[in-house]
Amino acid sequence: MATSYAPRGVLLPIARYIDLHTHTTASDGTTPPRALVELARNRGLAAIAISDHDSTEGLDEALAAGHDLNVDVIPAVEMSTDISEGEVHVLGYFINHHDRRFQTLLRTLREARLGRARKMVDKLAALGMPLDWGRVQTFAGSGAVGRPHVAMAMVERGYVPDIRTAFDLYINRNGPAYVERYKLTPAEAIGLVRQVGGLPVLAHPLEGKGCLHLVPDLVMAGLEGLECYYTGYTTEQMALLEATARQYDLVPSGGSDFHGADVVAGAILGRPPVPYSILEGLRARHGKQRAASGPSRATGRKQ
Numbered sequence: 001m002a003t004s005y006a007p008r009g010v011l012l013p014i015a016r017y018i019d020l021h022t023h024t025t026a027s028d029g030t031t032p033p034r035a036l037v038e039l040a041r042n043r044g045l046a047a048i049a050i051s052d053h054d055s056t057e058g059l060d061e062a063l064a065a066g067h068d069l070n071v072d073v074i075p076a077v078e079m080s081t082d083i084s085e086g087e088v089h090v091l092g093y094f095i096n097h098h099d100r101r102f103q104t105l106l107r108t109l110r111e112a113r114l115g116r117a118r119k120m121v122d123k124l125a126a127l128g129m130p131l132d133w134g135r136v137q138t139f140a141g142s143g144a145v146g147r148p149h150v151a152m153a154m155v156e157r158g159y160v161p162d163i164r165t166a167f168d169l170y171i172n173r174n175g176p177a178y179v180e181r182y183k184l185t186p187a188e189a190i191g192l193v194r195q196v197g198g199l200p201v202l203a204h205p206l207e208g209k210g211c212l213h214l215v216p217d218l219v220m221a222g223l224e225g226l227e228c229y230y231t232g233y234t235t236e237q238m239a240l241l242e243a244t245a246r247q248y249d250l251v252p253s254g255g256s257d258f259h260g261a262d263v264v265a266g267a268i269l270g271r272p273p274v275p276y277s278i279l280e281g282l283r284a285r286h287g288k289q290r291a292a293s294g295p296s297r298a299t300g301r302k303q
Helices: 031-042 059-069 099-127 133-140 147-157 163-171 184-194 212-220 233-245 277-290
Strands: 004-005 011-013 019-024 045-050 072-083 087-095 199-202 225-230 251-255
Touching: 011 251, 019 031, 019 072, 019 087, 019 251, 019 277, 031 045, 031 059, 031 251, 045 059, 045 277, 059 072, 087 184, 087 225, 099 133, 099 147, 099 184, 133 147, 147 163, 184 212, 199 212, 199 251, 199 277, 225 233, 225 277, 233 251, 251 277
Parallel strands: 019 045, 045 072, 199 225, 225 251
Antiparallel strands: 004 011, 072 087, 087 199
């Protein structure tokens, strides 16, 4: 085990840290899967979860890179859902990402995302900011076209100074070029994650108007975890989330929501520092979930 020196020469183990919320070019990130794993290794992370939005297209590349680079890569996904107050995201860890039915659904979601991006480009043109659709697709590469790629094209044309401004002024939920997404409820996303053997975790529950009030119902739907450690959360906020996790018997998780290119303001890979023990806790809960072949908390049916 690696060690570091404490005062008076006492040897202590070096803490291992992880990041369980990251995105690649397979969805709306700006870093290819292998390059993201390399970045994680270079920053000393022991494990990383690749959790692209409604896509697992980058997982095989990332898993292979993790094997080569000695980084524990967790197969994951982030499901985008809607409620009346806004968006709610559900992370799914340890998923069987080769499940055919799951992939069919994800393709449907991605195709809806593509149509949504085209409509945003049309709205921006009507606002006097025409974009070349081919250029937007170029920014997406082989991944699904998303809002960050529209924002990159806006920056390139000089309509806005940076990606964050594009979101804030035009393509956020209340922006004049925003387009609604294909609808999926949080409970439906939780059920889908469980169907492919995954552990469902509620992502960044304090973002926007917050969705902590949904936790009791989502636990009944099969929620197993809560993202307690996240970019920009204060010590007090993280303590609140930890207390909520204890109250509802949810396992805590955490990550940066790193997309690259400042898509999520202030998101830095590996920050906030999340200890490896958090991953161990998720794995333990996942093991219990798989072992409990009886009725689920959600419906009383077999998973």
